[in-house]
Amino acid sequence: MGIATQLQAKRALKGAGSYQEWREAAEAYDIRTGRDRWRRRDHSQQYDYVSIRTRLDRLRSLKARHDHRGLLYTLNEGIHGNMGGMGKAGLYGHALTGTKLLIEDYIEEIVHTLEHLAGEDTGDISPEEKLDFFRRASHCFGHTAFMMSGSGSLLYFHMGVARALFEADLLPSVMSGSSGGSIIGSIVSSHTDEELRELMEPEVFLQQMPESSKRGGTADPADMEENLKHYLPDDMTFQKAFERTGRAMNVSIAPAETHQTSRLLNATTSPTVLMRSAVMASAAVPGIFPPVTLQALDDDGQLKSYLPSRRWVDGSVSDDMPAKRLARLYGVNHYIVSQTNPHVLPFVTDGHRKQTSLGLLQNAGLRSTREWFNAITMIIDRADRKNGAVTQVASLMRSIINQDYVGDINILPDYRLINPKNLLGFPGEKQVLKLIASGERCTWPKLEMIRLQTRVSRTLREILQRYENSAVV
Secondary structure, eight states, X not given: OOOOSHHHHHHHHHXXXXXXXXXXXXXXXXXXXXXXXXXXXXXXXXXXXXXXXXXXHHHHHHHHTTOHHHHHHHHHTOOOTTGGGTTOGGGGSSBTTBSOHHHXXXXXXXXXXXXXXXXXXXXXXXHHHHHHHHHHHHHHHOXXXXXXXXXXXXXXXHHHHHHHHHHTTOOOSEEEEOTHHHHHHHHHHTSOHHHHHHHTSHHHHHHHSOGGGGOSSSOOHHXXXXXXXXXXXXXXXXXXXXXXXXXXXXXXXXXXXXXXXXXXXXXXXXXXXXXHHHHHHHTOOTTTXXXXXXXXXXXXXXXXXXXXXXXXXXXHHHHSSOHHHHHHHHOEEEEEEEOOOTTTGGXXXXXXXXXXXXXXXXXXXXXXXXXXXXXXXXHHHHHOTTOOHHHHHHHHHHHHHTOOOOOSEEEOOSOOOOOGGGSSSOOOHHHHHHHHHHHHHHHGGGHHHHHHXXXXXXXXXXXXXXXXXXXXX
């Protein structure tokens, strides 16, 4: 690619048809703007570059001396993603192709050291001691989850994001989704890598969609369930999906009744629940689609109602981004978010909360407004002694306003305002392809940040899988 000027590099970035093309244009842009020089310099006030350089030199020195005990001791001092502040978002927003080379070198050295210690040439450290270390290191470092928001017909943007992550071999094994996000997440988590390589081709995905799903107008729940059968068979439970792919899918659902609590369905908390019924519940928009009773398979493989006295609706109204629950279940402490929720998009940015004076005042104002809203609606609740429609609406509004809709790495569409009329039906084949392509393009600038910030946790997971010969979340 012949890129001679900064303007040409900008045009090439915008017109890239693949990640490889985008990457080449990004490298040219960083060179033309001098950002590559910033990457080569250790110095920055945003992180402790002296400490990182010292630790990097120590690891290299110990490895050169074959001091395995010294390496183990040094790693035991702590491996985490924000050592010396190196995980700060600002360090990944300056250059398009990565962060400081010192940080990249340090991460790669840790990975190489972990692989070295996992090998069989470290006779002075027993396999049992190694396994104990890798388990502790994995637990302490934590894991990454990929969370997909509620979205209606914008769910195809999630497909583009998931496709970009999958092609880069960066798709986390822990995923969550609500509403449209639950549809894409369940499809991805129930298909093997070999199946996904074919299914995620946009043209193939369109061809495999039943004709009934391409009708205009508001989607019909019966048609939606019939369409989902094509991707989620009658016997596909959360447990079977996890055993098949090693991906832990989590579906958010909200109670249709007042005073009930939301749930997160997955192979741990609800292994026998059918994924298709969970998705139907999570996509049941209140007031538009009827609430859903969950279905499960009993010990004999017979279909049974799950919590038959309870009905469930759109999970995004109560737990669009179930970060705390994922943290408890899987030790997740790092979140990649694909956010397309229409009522959220106008009010969120890249998701990085800047600690400027104006930013701090804005955050304080937002918290104050939220507390006033909660107080007023709770007073209204008390006036509605029969727990009628007013209480239900107030409870719904509190659930929506009190949620946090961003993560550590946020992938947002390149548009903000969406016509609500277009959210509950099939958007048309041309728009589907456009949404998938938009999801991919919006993910490309984040891939290097994702690769670097998940490099150590992915390595620890792979090592543990080799040791334990089974899927590790």
